[in-house]
Amino acid sequence: MNLHAIRAIYTFEMNRALRTLLQSVVSPILSTSLYFVVFGAAIGSRIETVEGVSYGAFIVPGLIMLSVLVQSVSAASFGIFAPKYSGAIYELLSAPASFIEVTAGYVLAAATRSLVIGLIILGTSFLFIDITILHPFWMIGFLMLTCLSFALFGFIIGIWARNFEQLQLVPMLIVTPLVFLGGSFYSITMLPPVWQTITLFNPVVYLVSGFRWAFFGAADVSVGWSVLAIAGFTLVCLAVIAWIFRTGYRLRK
Amino acid sequence: MADIVSVRDVQKTYDSGFQALKTVSLDIREGEVLALLGPNGAGKTTLISLICGIARLTGGTITVGGHDVVTDYRATRRLIGLVPQELHLDPFEKVINAMRFTRGLFGFPQDDALIEKVLRRLALWEKRDSRIIELSGGMKRRVLIAKALAHSPRILFLDEPSAGVDVELRKDMWRIVDELKKDGVTIILTTHYIEEAEAIADRIAVIDKGEIKLIQEKAELMRQMGRKQMIIELQQPVDAVPDTLAPYGLELGEGGTLVYSYDTRGERTGITKLLSDISAAGLTLRDVQTHQSSLEDIFVDLVQGDAQ
Numbered sequence: 001m002n003l004h005a006i007r008a009i010y011t012f013e014m015n016r017a018l019r020t021l022l023q024s025v026v027s028p029i030l031s032t033s034l035y036f037v038v039f040g041a042a043i044g045s046r047i048e049t050v051e052g053v054s055y056g057a058f059i060v061p062g063l064i065m066l067s068v069l070v071q072s073v074s075a076a077s078f079g080i081f082a083p084k085y086s087g088a089i090y091e092l093l094s095a096p097a098s099f100i101e102v103t104a105g106y107v108l109a110a111a112t113r114s115l116v117i118g119l120i121i122l123g124t125s126f127l128f129i130d131i132t133i134l135h136p137f138w139m140i141g142f143l144m145l146t147c148l149s150f151a152l153f154g155f156i157i158g159i160w161a162r163n164f165e166q167l168q169l170v171p172m173l174i175v176t177p178l179v180f181l182g183g184s185f186y187s188i189t190m191l192p193p194v195w196q197t198i199t200l201f202n203p204v205v206y207l208v209s210g211f212r213w214a215f216f217g218a219a220d221v222s223v224g225w226s227v228l229a230i231a232g233f234t235l236v237c238l239a240v241i242a243w244i245f246r247t248g249y250r251l252r253k
Numbered sequence: 254m255a256d257i258v259s260v261r262d263v264q265k266t267y268d269s270g271f272q273a274l275k276t277v278s279l280d281i282r283e284g285e286v287l288a289l290l291g292p293n294g295a296g297k298t299t300l301i302s303l304i305c306g307i308a309r310l311t312g313g314t315i316t317v318g319g320h321d322v323v324t325d326y327r328a329t330r331r332l333i334g335l336v337p338q339e340l341h342l343d344p345f346e347k348v349i350n351a352m353r354f355t356r357g358l359f360g361f362p363q364d365d366a367l368i369e370k371v372l373r374r375l376a377l378w379e380k381r382d383s384r385i386i387e388l389s390g391g392m393k394r395r396v397l398i399a400k401a402l403a404h405s406p407r408i409l410f411l412d413e414p415s416a417g418v419d420v421e422l423r424k425d426m427w428r429i430v431d432e433l434k435k436d437g438v439t440i441i442l443t444t445h446y447i448e449e450a451e452a453i454a455d456r457i458a459v460i461d462k463g464e465i466k467l468i469q470e471k472a473e474l475m476r477q478m479g480r481k482q483m484i485i486e487l488q489q490p491v492d493a494v495p496d497t498l499a500p501y502g503l504e505l506g507e508g509g510t511l512v513y514s515y516d517t518r519g520e521r522t523g524i525t526k527l528l529s530d531i532s533a534a535g536l537t538l539r540d541v542q543t544h545q546s547s548l549e550d551i552f553v554d555l556v557q558g559d560a561q
Contacts, residue, residue, distance in 0.1 A: 002327070008357025012343075012350070019345060087341030091400070094305040095358040096330040253267055253308045 005097035009105025010112075013079050017113045024113065025120060028067045032121045035063055036128040039185065050187050051218040056129045060122070061212040062184025068118040068143065069150050069179055069204070073171045076110035076154030081167050084158070084251075093252060099245030103155060110151035111144070118143050131215065138223075139214035145230045146207055150175075152237035159250055178204045188220045203229055257283040257332075257408060257439050258304060263313035265299050265463075273299040275463040276313070281441060283407075286434055288450035288471075289443040290552060291460035297443035298338065300460070301410050305335050317408065331359060334406030338413040338443075340393045344386035348377055348396055351385065352403045359404035371402045375429065391422040398429065409433060411442040415449055427453050447549035461556050474551065482544045483524065485511040488537040495534045501527050 017024050040056030047055040083089040092102055125131060133139050154171075161167040182204030188196050199205055200221070210226025213219035219226070244251070258281035265274040274296045281287055289297045302308035304315055306326055315322045317329035342351065352368050372378040375395045380388060385396060394414070401409060411430070415423045430440055430453050444450055450457050451471070458468040467474070490509020498511070501523065506512040511531075515522045531538065 002360040004357045004360050004362060008354050011357070012346070012354050015350065016345075082343070086343060087337070087339050088343055090307055090335065090337050090341055091355060091358060093307045094330060094333070094335050096327040096360050097358060098327075248309060253302070 002097045002101050005095060005101045006105045006108070009102065010109045013075075013106060013109030014112065016079075017075070017109070024117065028071070028117050028121055029124050032063055032067065032124050033128070035059070036125065040128055050190075051216065053216050053218075054129070057131050057216075058187075058212075059185050060125045060129065060131060061215050062179075062182075062208050063125070064118045064121050064143070065146065065182075065204070065208050065211055066176075066179045066184055067121055068114045068147055069175055069207075070171055071114035071117050072110055072147050072150035073154035073157060073175055075113045076106055076151040077158035077161065077167055077171070079106045079110055080155055080158035081161055085164075089251070099241070103152075103241055103245075106158075107148065107151040107155055110154060111147040114147045114151065115144060118147065133215050134217045135214045139211065142207070142211045142214055142226070142230070145234070146211070149230055149234040149237060152234060152241065156237060156240050156244065159244055162250075178202055179208075183208050183220055203233055206230070255283050256280040257318055258441075259316045260300070260304070261314045261316075263300070263303060263315060264311045265296075265303060265308065266311045273463055274303075277460075277463070277465055278313075279458060279465055279468065281408075281439060282456075283439055284434070284437055285455045286430060286440045286442070286453055288454035288457045289441060289460055290445070290447065290450050290457055291443070292445060292556060295460045296463040297460055298412055299463075301335070301412055301441070301443065305333055305410065306330055327360075331404065332407045334401035334404065334409045336394075336397045336401045336409070336411045336414060338416060340390065340397065342385045342393060342396060345384055347382055347384055348372070348388075348399070349381040351396060352399055355400040356403040361404050367405065368403065371399050374432070375399050391418055394418060394422070394426075398426075402433075406438070408439045408441070411440065413443055413445070415444060415446050423449070447552055459552060459555055466555055475545075480514055480516065480550075481522075483513045483515070484542045484544065485513065485531065485538065486540040486542075487511070487531075488539045491536070495536070497534045498527070498530060501530075 036056065039059055044055035044059075049055070050058045083092060157167065157170045161169075181199065182202045183199070184204075188199050188205060188209075191199060206221055206226040206229030209220040210223055210230070213223050213226070243249070258279075260277055260279040260281075263274055263277045264272075266272045277296070277300060279300075289300065291297050299308060303310055304317065304322060306322055306329070310323065318332050320328040322329045346354070349368065349372070352372070353363055356363060356368070369378065372381055375398060377392070377395055377399055380392060385393060388396065398411075398414075411426075414426050418426070427449070430442070433440060442449070442454070454471050456468060457471050457474055459466040484506055487509065491505070491511070492509060494503045494505060494511065501513060504512045504514075513524075513527060515524070528538070
């Protein structure tokens with residue numbers, strides 16, 4: 001195992017994140033604060049409670065998920081896309097590092113970055129709303145698994161993308177709508193029955209639901225399903241990456 | 254010298270169907286400087302990419318230091334440093350961090366003393382904290398070399414090291430190659446600058462259309478294939494070669510001169526007899542110059558000869 005390689009890629013990626021600290025940290029804090037002001041204070045004051053918690057508190061897990069999913073995908077996808085685009089990928093391909101080590105370096109860095117952002121948003125929410133986290137260890141566990149699985153997904157997108165447009169396409173057109181429609185800002189029980197059934201095909205529903213359970217003890221779907229959904233999604237991503245590395249898809253000519 | 258790289262019946266066809274290498278076999282000796290000479294699109298970069306593991310083999314085998322590049326890639330790649338043709342660098346990274354990244358990637362713990370030594374050798378030490386985007390093109394190329402040397406490779410590939418660099422930097426690059434050779438590093442450089450191969454290579458391989466046309470010691474190659482020409486300037490320029498000199502195969506040169514081509518390998522060059530026959534033909538010598546054919550002439554002959 002080439003641990004030096006994993007560390008080198010991880011350090012390189014974390015340095016890149018630190019270089020763009022303003023964009024990485026300040027931007028999610030600002031957007032979350034705006035969400036709290038608009039949804040929590042303005043609109044939330046007209047809504048009594050959802051599943052027994054105030055609306056402002058109810059949206060916290062969804063807001064964290066929204067940022068964490070988008071950040072995991074974009075950090076990991078850009079991480080591997082950048083050397084592909086600049087040509088510096090030659091170094092990764094000619095290094096004595098296996099694809100597992102290369103993936104680990106990029107994915108761990110992207111996951112760390114989004115985990116930190118998730119925790120910062122959680123910290124910010126404490127400034128606006130009183131929240132008690134019922135199952136803190138499950139909350140951290142869900143958060144970490146989500147960061148990792150979506151960083152894996154982002155890594156696949158980064159290898160697949162041939163240009164910047166394709167790189168933006170998936171986060172913009174797939175991830176964000178899935179998060180918004182995945183019960184981030186509402187309980188899916190608020191939807192008409194047909195839409196409740198359709199929503200169950202959205203994997204993000206399971207993430208948000210499980211995460212919200214860790215906070216408030218109430219969930220749209222059972223926690224077991226949520227854990228299975230995240231684990232399943234991670235396994236699918238790992239299988240795709242294994243295939244990419246075996247075939248050299250869009251990496252090795 | 255033992256062989257450090259062995260390329261056996263290697264073929265490469267890209268997914269597009271383009272056959273970049275037909276069947277190539279080549280042995281590279283430890284400690285030598287080998288120049289891979291060939292026109293654009295000849296297959297030079299493909300061959301390097303296959304040895305370094307950037308491209309996949311279609312057929313054949315390659316061993317580096319006795320290890321197979323596919324089945325034992327960790328061992329082979331640790332031995333190799335690669336300086337690519339293009340300036341492939343992260344523009345926002347600091348020079349020293351870029352080097353540390355490469356060293357780690359190649360599986361070595363950080364060694365600040367070695368990094369300082371390499372950066373000093375390449376006159377980059379003062380620029381170690383500069384971001385790559387702030388450097389000139391020549392400096393960026395040095396950074397690429399520094400990165401390739403970050404893990405002290407035994408084999409260094411330089412892909413078109415002089416493409417787009419000024420004369421001063423090119424000479425500097427040759428000096429670095431010479432120093433590395435003295436350290437025992439095997440160097441393989443691709444180039445289409447004949448002058449470069451002529452200046453620094455021990456052996457020369459000519460590659461064209463995916464095939465190795467020739468591989469030979471540079472000096473031997475030039476001796477074997479080198480023609481020498483003698484340009485004879487006369488007091489009274491001539492407009493035709495006199496009949497009595499016909500056996501010498503003289504050609505008419507510029508300004509009414511006579512041009513005599515001869516083989517340097519021959520026991521007798523025929524010069525003495527030619528000069529006395531010129532005198533016997535009633536011509537008076539004004540000046541005599543000789544010209545040794547360069548590697549460029551040899552290369553053009555080989556590639557053109559193949560095309561015909």
